[in-house]
Amino acid sequence: MNDAPLGLLFAILAALILLSGFFSSSETGMMALNRYRLKHLQQQGHKGALRAGKLLARPDRLIGLILIGNNLVNILGSSIATVVAIRLYGDAGIAIATILLTIVILIFAEITPKTIAAIHPEKVAFPASIILLPLMKLAMPLVWSINAITNGLLSLLGFKTNAANEDELTQEELRTIVNESGGLIPRRHRSMLVNILDLEQVSVNDIMVPRNEIYGVDLDDDDETILKRLKSSTHTLVPVFRGDINKIEGILHLRNLGKCLDGDGLNRTSLISELQEPYFTPENTALHIQLRHFQQRKLRLGMIVDEYGDIMGLVALEDILEEIVGNFTSNLVEDQEEIATMADGGASCTGSIPIRDINRQFGWSLPTDGPKTISGLALEALEAFPVGPASVRIGAYQLDIECVEGNAITQVRVTPMTATPPSDDAI
The missing domain is CATH 3.10.580.10 (CBS-domain)
Known part of the structure; x- marks a missing residue:
């Protein structure tokens, strides 16, 4: 190698840097793939998704293959850069090669390709799988040997490398996915999907x-x-x-x-x-x-x-x-309940109106873990039946009993307060 033309060595060095960039971007692209979109594309028969799915079936082997390739080209590139630097600058070339090669690898083989892969994982991962899949078959003995050693070390440390990963979602995680879908799902459809998830809580x-x-x-x-x-x-x-x-x-x-x-x-x-x-x-x-x-x-x-x-x-x-x-028909009640919006942002409603209805209409957060109607909420806070008009504060809302008929509160005015009450739920 000491006798090889400098032009050839520079060409080999450039090719190794490109290969390092390929392995770096492949790793980020594969790991950044949306697993649920990948499954959808696999069901549609997308060839790139099918190849990527095969590789991601054993992520430990995929990472092992990529890291073997990346470290191999980086170490080889470092050796060639050292030879070139010594031939150009003598013993001082070792330090120069180390500094320059580190900067070049960081810019062209790490940061830039990984950033591109993180932004466009499918555009990087799917084409890369064309090379990685046959490369995996060729390097399988080496990959298997190294993974056997690393998995043994992980087992000693208490990690279960063969634990099943079903990519399961909790209800809250699924709700977040729906809410963060943006324009991909119309707003009304998002609301319906979230309401379906909430049926279990109602x-x-x-x-x-x-x-x-x-x-x-x-x-x-x-x-x-x-x-x-x-x-x-x-x-x-x-x-x-x-x-x-x-x-x-x-x-x-x-x-x-x-x-x-x-x-x-x-x-x-x-x-x-x-x-x-x-x-x-x-x-x-x-x-x-x-x-x-x-x-x-x-x-x-x-x-x-x-x-x-x-x-x-x-x-x-x-x-x-x-x-x-959402509401599309009348309730099975004798008289239609009404909620009247007031100029100050409050609402005047019949006492039998469900708390969930008024919360939904105005985006409020009146407590729903106790009484189900607005009159029941007022009675619980008052701790006594009112003989006439009365007021009570519940959280950040003031409830004014406007009308009482017999043993029932028939009209309540609810006003959101600008200041949160100091301590007690009811004052």
Whole structure:
């Protein structure tokens, strides 16, 4: 090598630096590949993704191959650079070669190629796999030997190199991926996907229609009253009971209403025969489970019962779907609930409005781990039933009881405060 022309040595040195850059960029590109996009491309039959997938099936071998190649060309390049520097500058050339070669390798074989690979991993990794895959087969004995030694050392240190890596995602990680997808997924679709993930954290209690607001038919009423309620119903499925909702007889589908009428008006015998058997679901059932139950039983309405078997309210399939896609139909309540936006940024709403609805509409964070309605939240904070207008602070929100009728808070004004309260949840 001492007798080789300097031009040839410089050419070999340049080629080695390029090879070093190739191995460096390949390592970064392969490791920076999005594993889920890679699986998608593999399913689509993308050749580059298929090659990269084979290499990444054993990342320890891939890293071993790349590092063997990278260190080999770097050490060889260092030897040639030393020879060239000594021939040009004598003994001082050793220091000069070390400094110059370090700078050249850092710029052209490390930082630049790795930065490009980190920005465009697929454009680097997929073409590189054309070379790396056959190179892996050729160098397999050497790679296997070195990996056997390194894996043995790792085992002594307590690392399990053969542990399965399924690239599993937690629910929070998946939510982050959806939210960070940007323009790749439309905003409305992102919201729906996140709502689906949240079904597991929401129970039927959170979206139920309370028992005192259930629109139903009492068989103890006279025929005229029953017919009037059936004809004025805005709901397809109507609970039918005797005297009290706990004595429910069944669910009437209004498409069968014609079968319940005869020339004299209401035919109670036909009405009872057309009733569907009521379906009961325990309180605190998660929405994703309830949705599956509805699907399996081909039902759309369930009566929510507590541990004593008393009916607490009802949940409809539409209520669960609204949790995913947003409001698109009316609730099964007698009077439509309203939320009025105030000029100061607050809201005036009926006491029975669900806390989750007002949080969703205004982007607030009123606590939902206790009472489910805004009136229940106010009562919990007051710790006594108000005899007239009253105010209470909960976190960063002030609740003003505007109207009380009998034993129910019927109107509440909620105002977000600019300053956070000092300590207690309720003042």
